[in-house]
Amino acid sequence: MALRSFVSEAEAELRCGAEGSGGDGSRPGPAIAKKSRKKSQNPNKESRNRKPGSPFKSFEATVHHRRRTPSLRDGLRLFASFGSAPDPTCEVTQLSPCPGKKSLADMEETLRTGHFTVIKGPSSGRRWIRGESIGRGSLGTVYQAMDQQTGELLAVKEVVINASDSADMKFKDQLENEIQIVKELKHPRIVAYLGHDYMGDSLCxxxxxxxxxxxxxALRQFGCFEESLLLAYTREMLEGLEYLHTRETPVVHRDIKGANVLVDLDCxxxxxxxxxxxxxNDTMSHTMRGSIPWMAPEVIKNTGYGRKADIWSFGCVVIEMATAKSPWGSFDNPMAAMCKIAMSDATPPIPEGVSPACQDFIRLCTRRDPADRPDATRLLAHDILKNVIVEDD
Structure with a gap:
C-alpha cells in the first residue's frame, strides 16, 4: 500500500508539476546503476543497512523531514533499493540500467507499471555492468559491457523473452541454436563465445x-577500402569460412554481410x-535466411542451398568493401530486389575501381550456378591472395 500511495503521489506530481519538487520532476535522474556522489543518497548502501522489518522506514523518514511531495528521482531511488518488489529478503546482485536516456514519459511509465528489470545472481558467476547499445543482431540487441571482477570488456547480446508468446519462444529456440553453434567454434577468424546466462525474462x-x-x-564512415586492405579482410573472412565449412559437422553461416564481419583493435x-x-551434415536448407542484397539466387528461389550460398554472400561483401555500397545498388522495394536476384540472369555489378585479378575473383564467387562457385579452400589458393600474408599479433 505504501508503494501504491507513493506511485500515485509521483504521478500527480508529474501531471500537475507539484511545488517543491525542484528539478527532480522536470528531467530524468541519473542512471540507476551509477553511484550517487553523495553517500547519503546511495540507495544500495542504505538497503544493506536497513533492517528487514521496515523496508520503507528510511525513505519515508527522509520524505517527512523534507516536507515535500516525493519526486520522480525519489521514486527511482526507491526502485533502485528494492527492485520490482519491496521484499527486504530479496537478494539483488545487479541492476540492469535502461539503455540510453529515458524521457520523462518513460520514467512515469516505469513508476506507474512497476516494470523495472532486476538481474539476480548469474548462473555463470559472471558479474557485469551494461554499457551503451552497440548494434542489433539477427535476434537481439547487443550492448557493450564490463566484467566487474576482471575489468574485461565484452559484448552482450540480449533478447527479452515473453514465455507466453509463441513467437518469442521461437526466437528463444533460435538463440539457443546460436549458442549451440558458437560455443564449439574456436578460431581466430570467429568472434569468440564467452558464455551465456538466463536473467529473469532475458537470455544473454x-x-x-x-x-x-x-x-x-567503417564503410559508411570512411568510404570504400584500398585494394590492399580489401584483400587482407578477404583472406581473413575466407579463413573463417573455410573453418566453418570443413568442420566434421559443417556450419553454414547463411547471413554473411558487412554488418556481420567485425574488426578488432588489431584490425x-x-x-x-x-x-x-x-x-x-546435411547442409542443404529450404528456408529463406539472410539479408536480401547479399542472398544467393538459390536462397530466394527456395530450391535448396548449402555452403556455396555463403560463397555468393562473401563475394557480395567483397563488392561492398570495394564500393562502400550495397552489392546490387539501390532497389525501389524488397520485392524488386528479390525478383532481380532470383528471376534474372544478372549478377552483381563488378566494381571498376579494383584490379582485373580482383574482378575475376569476384566473378568466381558470384556465379549463378552454385556448382560453378569455388569453395573457400580453392578461393584461398587464388593468385590474388597468394601474396597476402596476415599475421595475428
Missing part, C-alpha cells in the same frame, strides 16, 4: 568485444552473428 550471450565495429560501419576481421546459421 557473452561474446568477444570487437572495438573496431563492423565493416559496414583483424572476424565473422559474427550466427543467429541464422545451420549446423548439420
Amino acid at each position: 550471450i557473452y561474446l568477444e568485444f570487437m572495438a573496431g565495429g563492423s565493416l559496414a560501419q 583483424h576481421a572476424k565473422l559474427s552473428d550466427f543467429g541464422c546459421s545451420k549446423r548439420d
Whole structure:
C-alpha cells in the first residue's frame, strides 16, 4: 500500500508539476546503476543497512523531514533499493540500467507499471555492468559491457523473452541454436563465445568485444577500402569460412554481410552473428535466411542451398568493401530486389575501381550456378591472395 500511495503521489506530481519538487520532476535522474556522489543518497548502501522489518522506514523518514511531495528521482531511488518488489529478503546482485536516456514519459511509465528489470545472481558467476547499445543482431540487441571482477570488456547480446508468446519462444529456440553453434567454434577468424546466462525474462550471450565495429560501419564512415586492405579482410573472412565449412559437422553461416564481419583493435576481421546459421551434415536448407542484397539466387528461389550460398554472400561483401555500397545498388522495394536476384540472369555489378585479378575473383564467387562457385579452400589458393600474408599479433 505504501508503494501504491507513493506511485500515485509521483504521478500527480508529474501531471500537475507539484511545488517543491525542484528539478527532480522536470528531467530524468541519473542512471540507476551509477553511484550517487553523495553517500547519503546511495540507495544500495542504505538497503544493506536497513533492517528487514521496515523496508520503507528510511525513505519515508527522509520524505517527512523534507516536507515535500516525493519526486520522480525519489521514486527511482526507491526502485533502485528494492527492485520490482519491496521484499527486504530479496537478494539483488545487479541492476540492469535502461539503455540510453529515458524521457520523462518513460520514467512515469516505469513508476506507474512497476516494470523495472532486476538481474539476480548469474548462473555463470559472471558479474557485469551494461554499457551503451552497440548494434542489433539477427535476434537481439547487443550492448557493450564490463566484467566487474576482471575489468574485461565484452559484448552482450540480449533478447527479452515473453514465455507466453509463441513467437518469442521461437526466437528463444533460435538463440539457443546460436549458442549451440558458437560455443564449439574456436578460431581466430570467429568472434569468440564467452558464455551465456538466463536473467529473469532475458537470455544473454557473452561474446568477444570487437572495438573496431563492423565493416559496414567503417564503410559508411570512411568510404570504400584500398585494394590492399580489401584483400587482407578477404583472406581473413575466407579463413573463417573455410573453418566453418570443413568442420566434421559443417556450419553454414547463411547471413554473411558487412554488418556481420567485425574488426578488432588489431584490425583483424572476424565473422559474427550466427543467429541464422545451420549446423548439420546435411547442409542443404529450404528456408529463406539472410539479408536480401547479399542472398544467393538459390536462397530466394527456395530450391535448396548449402555452403556455396555463403560463397555468393562473401563475394557480395567483397563488392561492398570495394564500393562502400550495397552489392546490387539501390532497389525501389524488397520485392524488386528479390525478383532481380532470383528471376534474372544478372549478377552483381563488378566494381571498376579494383584490379582485373580482383574482378575475376569476384566473378568466381558470384556465379549463378552454385556448382560453378569455388569453395573457400580453392578461393584461398587464388593468385590474388597468394601474396597476402596476415599475421595475428
